[in-house]
Structures are given as C-alpha cells and as structure tokens.
Amino acid sequence: MTAVSAVTTDAGAAPGPAATDAAIVRLDGVTYSAGGRTILKQLSLEVPRGSVTAIMGPSGTGKTTLLRLMTGQLQPHAGRVVVAGEDLARLSRDGLYSLRKRMGMLFQNGALLTDLTVFENVAYPLREHTDLTEELLRTVVLTKLQAVGLRGAAGLMPAELSGGMARRVALARAIVMDPELLVYDEPFAGLDPIALGMVLRLIRRLNDALGLTSIVVSHDVQEIAQLADYAYVLNAGTIAARGTPAELAADPEPAVRQFMAGLEEGPVSFHYPAPDLATELLGAGRP
Amino acid sequence: MSLYRNLRERALDVTAKAGDFALFTGRLLAAMPATLARPSLVSAQIYNAGALSLVIIMLAGLFVGMVLGLTGYDILQRYGSEEALGSVSAIALIKELGPVVTALLFAGRAGTSMTSEIGLMKATDQLSALEMMAVDPVRRVCAPRFLGGMISMPLLAAIFSMIGIYGAQLVGVHLMRVDAGQFWSELQAAMESRYVREGLLKSCAFGVACSAIAVHEGFRAVPTAEGVSRATTRTVVNSSVAVLILDYMLTALLL
Numbered sequence: 001m002t003a004v005s006a007v008t009t010d011a012g013a014a015p016g017p018a019a020t021d022a023a024i025v026r027l028d029g030v031t032y033s034a035g036g037r038t039i040l041k042q043l044s045l046e047v048p049r050g051s052v053t054a055i056m057g058p059s060g061t062g063k064t065t066l067l068r069l070m071t072g073q074l075q076p077h078a079g080r081v082v083v084a085g086e087d088l089a090r091l092s093r094d095g096l097y098s099l100r101k102r103m104g105m106l107f108q109n110g111a112l113l114t115d116l117t118v119f120e121n122v123a124y125p126l127r128e129h130t131d132l133t134e135e136l137l138r139t140v141v142l143t144k145l146q147a148v149g150l151r152g153a154a155g156l157m158p159a160e161l162s163g164g165m166a167r168r169v170a171l172a173r174a175i176v177m178d179p180e181l182l183v184y185d186e187p188f189a190g191l192d193p194i195a196l197g198m199v200l201r202l203i204r205r206l207n208d209a210l211g212l213t214s215i216v217v218s219h220d221v222q223e224i225a226q227l228a229d230y231a232y233v234l235n236a237g238t239i240a241a242r243g244t245p246a247e248l249a250a251d252p253e254p255a256v257r258q259f260m261a262g263l264e265e266g267p268v269s270f271h272y273p274a275p276d277l278a279t280e281l282l283g284a285g286r287p
Numbered sequence: 288m289s290l291y292r293n294l295r296e297r298a299l300d301v302t303a304k305a306g307d308f309a310l311f312t313g314r315l316l317a318a319m320p321a322t323l324a325r326p327s328l329v330s331a332q333i334y335n336a337g338a339l340s341l342v343i344i345m346l347a348g349l350f351v352g353m354v355l356g357l358t359g360y361d362i363l364q365r366y367g368s369e370e371a372l373g374s375v376s377a378i379a380l381i382k383e384l385g386p387v388v389t390a391l392l393f394a395g396r397a398g399t400s401m402t403s404e405i406g407l408m409k410a411t412d413q414l415s416a417l418e419m420m421a422v423d424p425v426r427r428v429c430a431p432r433f434l435g436g437m438i439s440m441p442l443l444a445a446i447f448s449m450i451g452i453y454g455a456q457l458v459g460v461h462l463m464r465v466d467a468g469q470f471w472s473e474l475q476a477a478m479e480s481r482y483v484r485e486g487l488l489k490s491c492a493f494g495v496a497c498s499a500i501a502v503h504e505g506f507r508a509v510p511t512a513e514g515v516s517r518a519t520t521r522t523v524v525n526s527s528v529a530v531l532i533l534d535y536m537l538t539a540l541l542l
C-alpha cells in the first residue's frame with residue numbers, strides 16, 4: 001500500500017518526446033461502431049504518463065465509449081489500444097485483469113454494488129485482491145472516505161445516498177487500490193459547488209501526490225480549464241482539437257470555438273441526426 | 288423466399304444462443320472450485336433461492352397432496368383398494384410431482400429473482416464496475432447463484448414431497464376415513480429406493496437447468512428496464528419447457 005505521503009513528482013510537465021513510452025494510453029486508428037452507426041472513426045490519441053488529460057465533447061459523441069475501449073470493456077472493430085505497453089487485444093482474460101488492478105475507473109453513475117454498505121463498497125477491491133488485516137483495511141477505507149468527505153456515511157447503503165454522494169463514494173472506491181491510471185467519466189456532473197471544488201482539488205492532488213495518470217471525461221469547460229494539463233475535443237467520432245486548455249480556448253476552428261464558448265449556432269449540431277423538421281412534420285419524411 | 292430467409296435467420300439465431308448458453312454453463316462449472324472456497328457467498332444464495340421459496344413450496348406441496356388424496360381415494364375406492372392411497376400418492380409425489388412442480392415454482396419464484404437481479408446489476412453498470420475492479424462477474428455474481436439454486440432444488444423437492452404425503456394423509460385418513468395403519472404400511476411396502484433415486488436425480492437435473500437458464504438470461508439481458516423484463520419472462524418460459532422435456536427424457540431413460 002502506498003501511503004498518502006506526498007512525494008511531488010514533476011506531473012503536469014509536458015511529456016518529453018525523448019522517453020520511449022511516455023504515453024500510458026495510446027489509441028491507433030481506432031474505429032468502433034454500435035447499432036449500425038460508426039461512433040468512433042479512425043481515432044488516434046495518446047495520454048502522457050503523469051498528466052491530467054481531459055476528453056471533452058458534446059453529449060453522445062462517444063466519450064464513454066472511448067473510456068470503455070481504453071479499459072478493455074469493449075473491443076475496437078479496427079485499430080489498436082495500447083495501455084501501459086500492452087496491446088489490449090492480445091491480452092488474455094487474466095492478463096487484462098492484472099492490468100485492471102493497476103487502473104481505477106469512476107463510472108458516470110457511480111455503479112456501487114447495491115447489496116453492500118458504503119464501507120464495504122470501498123473495501124471491496126481490497127478484500128478481493130489483498131490480505132490486509134481487518135484493522136489496516138479499516139484504516140485505509142476510512143482514509144479514502146475521509147478524502148471524499150463521506151467518512152460519516154460509511155454505514156449507509158447505496159440506496160440511501162444522493163447521486164452526487166454515490167459518485168464520491170465511487171471515487172473513493174476507484175482510488176482505494178492506489179492505481180497508476182485513473183479514469184473518470186463525468187466526475188463533476190451533479191455535484192454542488194462545494195463538492196465540485198473538493199473533487200477538482202482531489203483529482204489534482206491524487207495525480208500529483210501519487211504520480212498517477214488521470215483521464216477525465218467532461219463537458220464542463222471551466223472545470224477542465226482549471227484542472228487539465230492537456231485536452232482533446234471529440235466531435236462526431238474524431239478528434240476536433242487537442243492542446244492545453246489555454247490553446248483550445250484560443251483555437252480559431254469554428255467547431256472548437258462553438259464548443260468552448262457554448263454557442264448554439266455553429267458547425268456542431270445540437271440535434272441528433274434527423275430529417276429536416278418541416279419535412280418530417282408535414283409528413284413528407286414518412287415512408 | 289423471405290419465409291426461407293426468416294427461418295434460416297431464426298435457426299442461426301437459436302443455434303448461436305444455444306452455443307452461447309453452453310459456453311456460459313462451461314464457465315459457470317469452471318468457476319465451481321473457486322466458488323466452493325467462498326461458502327458465505329453460496330450460503331447467502333441458498334437462503335435467497337431456497338429458504339425464501341419455502342413458503343410457496345410448502346403451501347403448494349400441501350395442496351397438491353390433498354388433491355391427490357381426494358382424487359386417489361375417489362378412484363381407488365371404486366376398486367375397493369382405498370388402502371393403497373398411501374403408496375400411490377407417495378410414489379407419484381416422490382417420482383414425478385415433487386421434482387416437476389417444485390422446479391416450475393422455483394423458476395417462477397427464485398429463477399425470476401436471479402435473472403432480474405443480475406440484469407439490473409448489469410443495467411446499473413455494477414457488472415462493468417466488477418470487471419474494472421478485476422473481479423470476474425461470472426465468478427462473483429453468477430456462480431454463487433447457480434450453485435445456490437443447484438443445492439436448493441433437491442432440498443425443496445424433498446420438502447415438497449414430504450408435505451405432499453402429509454396432505455394426502457390428511458385427506459385420506461382424516462376426511463375419507465382410510466385406516467391410518469393401512470395407509471402407512473402400504474406406503475412403506477410399496478416404496479423402493481429407486482423411486483427416491485429417480486426423484487433425486489430429476490430434481491438435481493432441474494436444479495442445474497433452471498439455475499443456469501436464470502443466471503444466463505440475467506447476464507445476457509439487454510441492460511434496460513425493458514430488456515430485464517423480457518429476460519425475466521424468458522427465464523420462466525425456457526425453464527418450464529426445459530423441465531418438462533427433461534422430465535420426459537429422464538423418465539424414459541430410468542424406466
């Protein structure tokens with residue numbers, strides 16, 4: 001167990017091109033389709049080790065899908081996903097599981113095990129994968145719950161938590177094994193300003209103190225600007241822009257500008273692909 | 288032409304599903320040693336599948352036995368052999384009715400709860416979360432439920448038959464005035480260990496089939512409210528059909 005003693009690494013520093021594998025996650029020409037629609041097209045990206053990398057983009061562009069590809073929950077139809085030097089497609093189930101022990105993921109809705117208390121939920125990975133004494137386990141779990149401000153809720157069942165609380169518990173569970181790579185799916189959605197500030201600082205602090213790598217999916221431009229070292233903007237299944245938050249804010253590309261400034265008018269459609277409204281309402285669109 | 292294509296697609300679909308079911312059952316069986324090493328998980332599922340089904344099983348057993356008592360008496364007394372009531376109802380219960388009716392009730396009571404529970408865990412990303420914590424959901428979630436159902440079924444069937452005999456005795460002896468001594472001595476004389484063995488074998492087979500179907504439907508459910516409800520319905524339908532077909536095959540084999 002790594003203690004929470006802070007040894008500040010040079011996280012956040014731009015990844016040097018000298019290192020042979022500076023990227024902990026690398027996607028090469030990944031294509032994924034579901035339900036007859038191509039969700040990601042020929043997408044390539046890399047996540048530098050030790051950084052906080054954000055993936056932004058409008059709702060429904062495939063951000064969650066992208067995270068599921070990175071963690072081996074889905075397999076791409078073309079292209080390669082390499083995590084910590086391992087090609088996910090070549091790993092056996094056991095290989096994938098031992099890689100996942102070094103990853104943590106925060107699900108969009110928390111995904112707590114509903115038949116266990118908050119304490120047992122956070123303790124779950126430890127009970128499965130370590131043989132800590134009950135006393136030590138209690139210390140670790142309560143420390144993590146304290147970090148998300150929910151030590152007092154240790155005895156509650158997930159059904160007794162609000163959505164935001166459930167996600168903070170899920171965050172405690174994601175970090176309990178001290179992973180190398182932490183993947184957050186929309187960590188800020190549904191949090192009040194106080195909890196949001198806390199989660200924001202927690203992500204940064206974890207990243208710097210433990211020297212891990214964080215991938216944060218979000219569409220909250222303000223929060224990402226504060227938090228991320230590096231960001232990708234995803235649109236229509238491809239990378240529309242990449243760079244530091246400051247670079248992205250100054251990006252002249254219309255789609256990126258529209259997203260960063262939150263404008264309705266622009267190349268990014270707010271609407272899911274559909275026939276023209278007038279045509280459809282007048283009945284002409286019907287077969 | 289399109290009829291042919293439909294049939295062909297349907298046949299391919301059924302074959303693929305059957306193959307998936309077989310592979311999944313293989314994974315469940317492969318997980319058995321690891322599951323046996325975690326008895327607390329299994330005992331919780333024996334409680335869910337077995338203990339919580341007790342009331343309905345006992346109630347059904349009592350009434351099935353009482354109906355057997357009435358009908359059996361009515362027919363047997365025409366031939367003046369109403370004292371055979373004990374043996375007739377006991378053999379019918381232990382060989383046939385106990386295992387079959389228990390399995391059908393089990394599919395409705397315990398099978399549906401297994402399917403909907405696993406399906407809902409899938410719909411709320413709990414199975415994905417387990418995957419991400421490097422815990423195989425087949426081992427942690429499916430296998431204990433499968434084993435719990437497998438162990439519960441023969442126990443429930445035995446309880447069903449026992450209560451059924453009591454019910455037949457209640458009607459035969461107390462209502463229809465069959466002599467109690469004759470009822471029990473006929474029962475004892477006619478009962479053979481092969482009947483018990485046949486009943487036990489059947490209920491074990493039904494336990495494997497019903498639990499595997501329930502767990503598989505939940506695990507493969509489309510992760511939405513509608514998908515889970517469809518999967519639950521399929522559990523009842525498929526388990527019932529499987530039980531009746533297996534019953535015929537086992538009866539023919541053991542005759």
Ligand SMILES: Nc1ncnc2c1ncn2[C@@H]1O[C@H](COP(=O)(O)OP(=O)(O)OP(=O)(O)O)[C@@H](O)[C@H]1O
Pocket residue numbers: 034035036039058059060061062063064065066108
């Ligand atoms: N199993 C599936 N079958 C069909 N379409 C799917 C499936 N899964 C995802 N999609 C589609 O893929 C697209 C991307 O989904 P995804 O959940 O990755 O979006 P997202 O970027 O995470 O959105 P949000 O910000 O709202 O969470 C959506 O348009 C969705 O309709």
Ligand SMILES: [Mg+2]
Pocket residue numbers: 063064065108185
């Ligand atoms: Mg999403």
